[in-house]
Amino acid sequence: MTAHLRQEAIRQISATDPRTKSDRASNLTSSDRLPDTFGLYVFDDAVQRDRLPTDVYIALRGVIESGVKLEESIAGEVARAMKDWAIGHGATHYTHWFQPMTGSTAEKHDSFLEPSGNGQAILKFSGSQLVQGEPDASSFPSGGLRATFEARGYTAWDPTSPAFVRKGPGGGTLTIPTAFCSWRGEALDKKTPLLRSCEAVSKASVRILNLIGETDVKRVNAQAGCEQEYFLVDREFYKLRPDLIACNRTVFGAAPYKGQEFDDHYFGNISPRVLEFMQDLEHELWLLGVPAKTRHNEVAPGQFELAPIYQGISVSVDQNMLTMEVLREVAARHGMAALMHEKPFAGLNGSGKHLNFSVATDTGRNLFDPGQTPHKNLSFILFLTAFIRGCDKHQDILRASIASAGNDHRLGANEAPPAILSLFLGSQLEGVVKALIDGTVTTPRGVETVRLGVDALPNLPKDVSDRNRTSPMAFTGNKFEFRALGSEQSAAYPATFLNLILAESLDYLSDKIERLGGFTDGNAQTVVSACLRQHSRILFSGDNYTAEWTAEAKERGLLNRPTTPEALQDWAMSSNVELFEKYGVFSRSEAESRFHVQNETYANKIKVEARACLDIADTMVLPAAVSYQLRAAEAAEKVKDLLGADAVAPQLENLAHITERISIARNASHLLREEVSQVESLDQGDAEAATIFCEQVVPVMGDLRAAIDALEITVDDDLWPLPKYREMLFVL
Numbered sequence: 118m119t120a121h122l123r124q125e126a127i128r129q130i131s132a133t134d135p136r137t138k139s140d141r142a143s144n145l146t147s148s149d150r151l152p153d154t155f156g157l158y159v160f161d162d163a164v165q166r167d168r169l170p171t172d173v174y175i176a177l178r179g180v181i182e183s184g185v186k187l188e189e190s191i192a193g194e195v196a197r198a199m200k201d202w203a204i205g206h207g208a209t210h211y212t213h214w215f216q217p218m219t220g221s222t223a224e225k226h227d228s229f230l231e232p233s234g235n236g237q238a239i240l241k242f243s244g245s246q247l248v249q250g251e252p253d254a255s256s257f258p259s260g261g262l263r264a265t266f267e268a269r270g271y272t273a274w275d276p277t278s279p280a281f282v283r284k285g286p287g288g289g290t291l292t293i294p295t296a297f298c299s300w301r302g303e304a305l306d307k308k309t310p311l312l313r314s315c316e317a318v319s320k321a322s323v324r325i326l327n328l329i330g331e332t333d334v335k336r337v338n339a340q341a342g343c344e345q346e347y348f349l350v351d352r353e354f355y356k357l358r359p360d361l362i363a364c365n366r367t368v369f370g371a372a373p374y375k376g377q378e379f380d381d382h383y384f385g386n387i388s389p390r391v392l393e394f395m396q397d398l399e400h401e402l403w404l405l406g407v408p409a410k411t412r413h414n415e416v417a418p419g420q421f422e423l424a425p426i427y428q429g430i431s432v433s434v435d436q437n438m439l440t441m442e443v444l445r446e447v448a449a450r451h452g453m454a455a456l457m458h459e460k461p462f463a464g465l466n467g468s469g470k471h472l473n474f475s476v477a478t479d480t481g482r483n484l485f486d487p488g489q490t491p492h493k494n495l496s497f498i499l500f501l502t503a504f505i506r507g508c509d510k511h512q513d514i515l516r517a518s519i520a521s522a523g524n525d526h527r528l529g530a531n532e533a534p535p536a537i538l539s540l541f542l543g544s545q546l547e548g549v550v551k552a553l554i555d556g557t558v559t560t561p562r563g564v565e566t567v568r569l570g571v572d573a574l575p576n577l578p579k580d581v582s583d584r585n586r587t588s589p590m591a592f593t594g595n596k597f598e599f600r601a602l603g604s605e606q607s608a609a610y611p612a613t614f615l616n617l618i619l620a621e622s623l624d625y626l627s628d629k630i631e632r633l634g635g636f637t638d639g640n641a642q643t644v645v646s647a648c649l650r651q652h653s654r655i656l657f658s659g660d661n662y663t664a665e666w667t668a669e670a671k672e673r674g675l676l677n678r679p680t681t682p683e684a685l686q687d688w689a690m691s692s693n694v695e696l697f698e699k700y701g702v703f704s705r706s707e708a709e710s711r712f713h714v715q716n717e718t719y720a721n722k723i724k725v726e727a728r729a730c731l732d733i734a735d736t737m738v739l740p741a742a743v744s745y746q747l748r749a750a751e752a753a754e755k756v757k758d759l760l761g762a763d764a765v766a767p768q769l770e771n772l773a774h775i776t777e778r779i780s781i782a783r784n785a786s787h788l789l790r791e792e793v794s795q796v797e798s799l800d801q802g803d804a805e806a807a808t809i810f811c812e813q814v815v816p817v818m819g820d821l822r823a824a825i826d827a828l829e830i831t832v833d834d835d836l837w838p839l840p841k842y843r844e845m846l847f848v849l
């Protein structure tokens with residue numbers, strides 16, 4: 118009997134529950150030590166200033182802050198300082214840390230050890246080792262960018278993202294954030310396009326600001342904060358769920374009697390065990406310079422959220438990747454598994470990631486901040502208009518950037534934004550947009566003409582009540598919150614596209630204003646007004662979860678792409694490729710490669726899930742159901758023997774019931790097996806495979822799930838091999 122393993126798991130969990138211990142570890146980071154803890158393992162500005170010769174320090178800051186090209190001569194000095202500092206923190210190795218198109222990060226460690234000739238060794242780390250690495254790239258997805266015979270790929274140091282030391286059980290590793298490209302210089306990663314898009318948005322922003330007279334601005338930086346949702350389950354349960362291990366989600370599982378209907382978990386009291394984990398997690402993140410700020414319980418039982426303080430967008434994306442890694446590690450240390458999947462448990466809220474986005478000048482002004490003066494309002498209105506236009510015009514790539522097998526469970530499932538992109542501004546700002554379109558405002562003195570750059574906008578308070586939790590993209594006071602990202606995905610593509618759509622739209626506005634003869638308040642007004650009129654269909658403040666909205670969005674001509682293969686279809690479309698190329702974000706081949714990789718990843722994910730379904734159904738669950746069937750048959754026999762044929766009706770009914778359910782499940786499993794083998798034997802491209810998996814395999818997987826979940830509530834509890842939802846979600 119396998120079910121005793123579940124009982125054993127619960128015993129184990131009880132034995133290690135911190136609630137049963139009186140000597141719980143004291144806080145890892147007391148408030149007085151926090152400032153010292155923060156960034157201790159980061160080669161940050163302070164360390165650089167401290168350890169580098171002044172001229173090298175100044176040169177490096179130039180590279181980091183203004184994108185000046187890195188001189189080879191300073192790399193050697195930086196490498197030496199970095200090595201000495203890292204060794205001081207126990208590092209024995211270094212690694213170029215990069216973000217291949219897999220969606221996770223990759224690293225290959227090399228020790229600092231170098232033979233010195235006489236049987237001795239020294240610790241060495243040169244400028245060229247810092248600047249460039251050459252991992253064997255042949256096994257990373259390249260989407261056709263690189264045949265395996267030309268396997269060489271290069272990692273290149275990204276000085277804008279600080280290096281850090283990660284501690285392992287036997288020493289630390291100096292971890293250097295890098296970009297990853299092929300020997301022809303094509304980007305094989307997610308970071309390079311993001312860095313390019315940062316340049317694009319800076320250039321377009323500076324252009325329009327200069328156009329309206331803000332000539333002191335030389336650079337504009339995109340900034341982001343990624344809120345991260347996740348689930349925790351005890352590791353004892355996790356180990357008994359092959360689906361969680363292979364797919365990060367449960368492919369089967371009947372609903373628990375108590376789900377999230379009481380809304381008692383959201384912002385609820387954090388249990389001591391989870392709190393202890395969170396404290397450990399934050400301590401670890403702080404050491405690595407990740408400014409973890411907020412922690413709370415989320416809507417579903419067993420679900421939580423972490424939010425950092427925002428920073429430069431590329432560092433923020435790197436740190437979100439790091440956060441997910443640290444989350445998994447620290448959870449394991451606490452005997453738990455952190456699940457970042459978008460939908461680990463059917464019937465409960467899934468997990469997302471919110472990308473909070475803004476752009477700020479090098480003088481520190483947030484351009485999405487309405488501001489108090491007419492002048493600041495002018496730039497705000499231009500950036501707002503550009504963002505609205507960008508969202509409307511480029512719905513397709515924004516949608517594509519959040520497409521994944523996991524997110525398909527979430528988007529449009531009444532707990533997450535729909536697959537339709539719309540923009541929520543809040544009632545006041547919508548009023549402003551309307552006034553700009555009409556060219557008039559209603560004031561206490563009557564109807565007046567809007568004069569951009571002359572009138573101050575109404576004071577726009579950051580009104581927390583004016584929120585729309587159903588919106589995929591929401592203005593929240595001084596930033597846009599892209600709320601439709603999947604929890605498990607890298608934020609790199611959405612960040613890249615937000616930069617890109619803003620850059621393109623800002624240029625559009627600049628072009629238009631220039632064509633009218635240059636900047637005047639009137640010209641700006643004309644351009645803004647026409648642009649908003651054309652693109653205001655993207656604005657929506659109602660409930661995004663309703664069927665009425667789906668219908669209305671269709672009338673408005675907004676895109677609705679519910680599945681990943683549909684969402685990806687325009688990624689490499691020629692007008693998008695032109696856009697990518699114009700802004701230097703992706704070359705044609707880079708865009709096409711990503712289209713292939715995203716489709717391939719989708720198809721592979723579904724394939725693995727389908728195999729997990731089949732294996733678990735055929736070798737774990739159906740055998741348990743058959744044991745129960747035998748038990749029911751024996752019971753019927755016994756009752757008949759003891760009490761006679763008249764008394765046996767309930768047992769026979771029970772037997773018939775389980776027999777029927779087994780037969781339904783068997784059929785569903787056969788069907789799924791057939792579908793999978795058919796798809797696997799077809800010779801097709803990635804996009805076609807993704808579509809077939811989506812249209813033919815996913816629905817049959819759903820049928821099998823329904824049949825297995827029906828068995829779960831029929832079979833005797835002591836025979837059921839898989840930890841149940843009621844256990845995984847509540848025994849924590």
Ligand code: ADP
Binds near residue numbers: 424426
């Ligand atoms: P809310 O979701 O309620 O608006 P917060 O104000 O705490 O919550 O912000 C959520 C996230 O947005 C945090 O990661 C925060 O650092 C980030 N954030 C705040 N201001 C900005 C900004 N100007 N640009 C980008 N991200 C920001």
Ligand code: MG
Binds near residue numbers: 344471598
């Ligand atoms: Mg938020």
